[in-house]
Amino acid sequence: MTEKRWGLTIPLPGTVAEQRELIAELPGLGYTDVWSSEANAADAFTPLALASVWAPELRLGTAIVPVYTRGPATLAMSAATLAQAAPGRFALGIGTSSNVIVEKWNGIAFDEPYKRARDTLRFLHAALRGEKVTAKYDTFEIDGFVPAVVADPAPPVLLAALRPSMLRLAGREGDGAIVNWLGADDVPTVAKHVREGAASKGVSDPEVVARIFVLPGLDADTARGIGRRMIAAYMNVPVYRAFHEWLGRGEAFGPMWAAWEAGDRKGALAAIPDEVVDQLIVHGPAEKCREHIERYVDAGVTTPVIALTVDGDPAPMVRALAPR
Known part of the structure; x- marks a missing residue:
C-alpha cells in the first residue's frame, strides 16, 4: 500500500x-x-x-x-x-x-x-x-x-x-x-x-x-449534540460496547450505559463526555x-x-x- x-x-x-x-x-x-x-x-x-x-x-x-x-x-x-x-x-x-x-x-x-x-x-x-x-x-x-x-x-x-x-x-x-x-x-x-x-x-x-x-x-456544541446521538446508537450494541471496554473507555462510558439500561435516554446522551465525542467524531472547519x-x-x-x-x-x- x-x-x-x-x-x-x-x-x-x-x-x-x-x-x-x-x-x-x-x-x-x-x-x-x-x-x-x-x-x-x-x-x-x-x-x-x-x-x-x-x-x-x-x-x-x-x-x-x-x-x-x-x-x-x-x-x-x-x-x-x-x-x-x-x-x-x-x-x-x-x-x-x-x-x-x-x-x-x-x-x-x-x-x-x-x-x-x-x-x-x-x-x-x-x-x-x-x-x-x-x-x-x-x-x-x-x-x-x-x-x-x-x-x-x-x-x-x-x-x-x-x-x-x-x-x-x-x-x-x-x-x-x-x-x-x-x-x-x-x-x-x-x-x-x-x-x-x-x-x-x-x-x-x-x-x-x-x-x-x-x-x-458545524459549531462544536451542535456537532457534539449530533455526535452523542450517533455514539449512543452504536455503543449500546454489545459488540461495540465490548470494543470500547477493551480500548479502555469503560469508565468514560459507564454512566451512559447505566442511564441507557435504566431507560433514561436523555440522561444517557448527556453522560457522554465531550472529550470522547471529540475522539470518535471528526468535526469543525474543513481544514x-x-x-x-x-x-x-x-x-x-x-x-x-x-x-x-x-x-x-x-x-x-x-x-x-x-x-x-
Missing part, C-alpha cells in the same frame, strides 16, 4: 441517482476510493456498480457486507460480478455486522460470529479464485458450488474487526481489516493485531481501512477535519474513508474535505 489513499462513503445523503455528477468529480478532487455500507439504507453493491461507470478511476469497496444476510455462494457471485466489471479496482469487505442487523432486522440467528467470519473468508478465497467448492465448515456446508463468473484478478477480501482475535484473523486469513468507531489514538492498538496476523503469512503491510465519521462546518483525518493515517490507517454527515447538499463539503 504505497499510494496515498483518501476514501469517501457512498451513497452520500440524498438519492443515489442524483449523485452521478459529484461522484464523477471525485477523482479530480483527489479521492481515490469509494466505499459502501449495508445496514438499513442502500445495499452494498448497487452504489458501487454505478460508481464504477460514473468514475472508472476510483477503487470500490464494501465496508461491509454482513456474512449472515447473504448465503456464501450469493455473496461470492455478487463480489465476482462487480470485480469482473471493475478489474483490479474492487475490494470485498465482509463482517459479522451486529445482532441488531442480523437478528432483529433480518431474522437470522447471530451464532458463532468468529467462526462464521473465518469460514466465510475461507470459502470466498476458494470461490473467488474459481475453484469448485465442496467443504464442510463449522458454520455451514457447501456441496459442489462451481463459480461461473471469475474475475481476473480476484478481489482482495477484507474483514471488519474490532477486538484482537478478529483483528488477527483479518490479517492472517484476510487481506486486511476494516475498522470503525475508533479514535486516531486507538489505531496503533488495533493495527498491531492486524499486522501480527499478517506476519504469520509473511505479509508486513496489510491494509487497514477506517471509516471515520465526519461532521464538518481542521482534514488534519484530524490525517492523524488516523499517521497512526497506521492505510485507507481513511470519510463517512459524511451533513444537512442538505453534500457537494460543498465533499469538495472542502478533499485531500490537499
Whole structure:
C-alpha cells in the first residue's frame, strides 16, 4: 500500500441517482476510493456498480457486507460480478455486522460470529479464485458450488474487526481489516493485531481501512449534540460496547450505559463526555477535519474513508474535505 489513499462513503445523503455528477468529480478532487455500507439504507453493491461507470478511476469497496444476510455462494457471485466489471479496482469487505442487523432486522440467528467470519473468508478465497467448492465448515456446508463468473484478478477480501482475535484473523486469513468507531489514538492498538496476523503469512503491510465519521462546518456544541446521538446508537450494541471496554473507555462510558439500561435516554446522551465525542467524531472547519483525518493515517490507517454527515447538499463539503 504505497499510494496515498483518501476514501469517501457512498451513497452520500440524498438519492443515489442524483449523485452521478459529484461522484464523477471525485477523482479530480483527489479521492481515490469509494466505499459502501449495508445496514438499513442502500445495499452494498448497487452504489458501487454505478460508481464504477460514473468514475472508472476510483477503487470500490464494501465496508461491509454482513456474512449472515447473504448465503456464501450469493455473496461470492455478487463480489465476482462487480470485480469482473471493475478489474483490479474492487475490494470485498465482509463482517459479522451486529445482532441488531442480523437478528432483529433480518431474522437470522447471530451464532458463532468468529467462526462464521473465518469460514466465510475461507470459502470466498476458494470461490473467488474459481475453484469448485465442496467443504464442510463449522458454520455451514457447501456441496459442489462451481463459480461461473471469475474475475481476473480476484478481489482482495477484507474483514471488519474490532477486538484482537478478529483483528488477527483479518490479517492472517484476510487481506486486511476494516475498522470503525475508533479514535486516531486507538489505531496503533488495533493495527498491531492486524499486522501480527499478517506476519504469520509473511505479509508486513496489510491494509487497514477506517471509516471515520465526519461532521464538518458545524459549531462544536451542535456537532457534539449530533455526535452523542450517533455514539449512543452504536455503543449500546454489545459488540461495540465490548470494543470500547477493551480500548479502555469503560469508565468514560459507564454512566451512559447505566442511564441507557435504566431507560433514561436523555440522561444517557448527556453522560457522554465531550472529550470522547471529540475522539470518535471528526468535526469543525474543513481544514481542521482534514488534519484530524490525517492523524488516523499517521497512526497506521492505510485507507481513511470519510463517512459524511451533513444537512442538505453534500457537494460543498465533499469538495472542502478533499485531500490537499
